[in-house]
Amino acid sequence: MRKPDRFGVLGVALAGALLLAGCSSDDGGGAPAAAGGQQANPSASAAAAAAEVAVTPGDGEQANPTTPIVVTAKEGTLDSVTVTNAKKGSAVKGELSADKKTWTSAEVLGYAASYQVKATAVNTDGQRVDRTATVTTLSPKAQAYPSFIPAPSITDVGVGQPLVVKFDQDVTDKAAAEKALKVTSTPAQTGGWYWLSKREVHYRPQQYWKAGTTIALHAAIYGVDLGGGVYGQTDRDLTLKVHDAWVAKADGNTEQMQVFQNGSLVKTMPISMGKDATPTHLGAHVISDKKQKYTMDSCTYGVCPPDPKAYRSDENFALRISNDGEFVHENPNSVGAQGSANVSHGCINLNAANASWFFDHFNLGDVVEVANSGGPQLPIYDTYGDWAVSWDAWQAGSALK
Known part of the structure; x- marks a missing residue:
């Protein structure tokens, strides 16, 4: 018998082994061959995106x-x-x-x-x-500075005090300016702005301020386009405290002035108001200044000699109630007429004792209401004629109406 060819048997075994290797699955976790015969690298990652x-x-x-x-x-x-x-x-x-x-x-x-x-x-x-x-x-054509009345150095005022903002440039976009002027009152009270001109705007409540009110004005106008290339120059703040309600009621028929503190009558005094040629203005006046000694000169508001209405005199205990020469003050020359006749150039005259008392008790923002004087209504532009305007008309004076 012929013996098997050992080389032939070995060749068959190798062929079978190769066949089995080609048919078996990879259960050892190895990566399949990559295209082109390259093995993939499982640890490689994409590069981070550039910042x-x-x-x-x-x-x-x-x-x-x-x-x-x-x-x-x-x-x-x-x-x-x-x-x-x-x-x-x-x-x-x-x-x-x-x-x-x-x-x-x-x-x-x-x-x-x-x-x-x-x-x-x-x-x-x-x-x-x-x-x-x-x-x-940006580069503005001009910058508008907001001046305040009262000035920030004033912190204590009466119930009639309006807030006044005066710009040193024309404001053609009044709505933008008004939106930047924020008033907060504690306790809260209804109020609004009224434009007197392109440079002046006033704020007042519907009624006199309540005694004890804190008023805060924030003018956030820096960066605000006020129109015509004009921008706000700076932000500013004002805080006021309202003291007791002092209101004087001067009556040209009775020639008397009643004084009320927080609604209660505390004093009545004889007065003399403006004569027929120079009658005292009607309506609510607000005290804007006070001087114990003051020289009153009609030339300061354009009435100079030889005008028969011109005058110049030194007076005591003077409290200004309008910008055209009206004061509450002592006048010894009219004491005989006080309580019986109106003989002044438009001021409210008092005797020495009453003038001193009035000076001690009344301050900036306090109110003097004038009735039956025979004069015209105090104009809104005459310092603080704000209270002569009805609330409806006042609201109509807002740029945001």
Whole structure:
């Protein structure tokens, strides 16, 4: 018998082994062969996206100085941000968000200024990207300054005190200005603004202020477009406290003046008001100034010699109630007429004792109501003729009606 060929048997075995290897599954977790015969690397990952930095307002934009500069990182976080006033070299304060993705300026900017922004952001791979930018603010044609009456140095006023804001530039967008003038009263009382001109606006409540009221005026006009290229120059604040309600009622028929404190009659005194040629104005007057000694000169409001209505005299205990020469004051020359006839140039005359008492008790913002004087109504523009205007008419004087 012929013996098997051992090489032939080995060849068959190898062929079977190769066949089995080709048919078996990979249960050992190995990666299949990649295209082109390359084995895939399971530890490889995509590269992190590059960080980006955005700055607003953007280059070339004339930004309002009240608009904050905002620096934002995308696909990363902010590593550093500096914003510098190009002219002054001073750094602008700012705050970085907790996630380090946003930086926001924390102070108002200036008009007609340029700010240099330098920022660096880092992505998750630690790759850094730098960004520089320039922010430019608008340049107004003019800036309007808001003066206050009473001045902020005055803190205590009477129940008749209006708030007056006077601008040193024409305001053509009165609505924008009025929106920026915020009045808060505690306790709350209904009130409103009334424009006397393009430069002057008054605020008063519907009724006299309540005694004890705190009044706060915030003029947030910086950055406000007031029209015609004019912008607000600065923000300002005023806080007033209203004292007891002192109201005097002067009657030309009885030649008497009754004085009320918080609604209760506390004193009655004889008076002499303006004669027929120079009658005292009718209506509610508000005390705007007081001087223990004062020289009264009609030339200060345009009535000068040889006009027969002209006068000049030194008086005591003088409290101004209008801007055309009306005061409550002592006048020893009219004592004989006080209580019986009107002989003054328009003032309310008192004897020495009553004038001294009145001077001690009445102050800025307190009210003197004049009735039956034979004179015309006190004009609204005559210092504080605000109370001569009906509430409906007052509301119509608002730019936001």
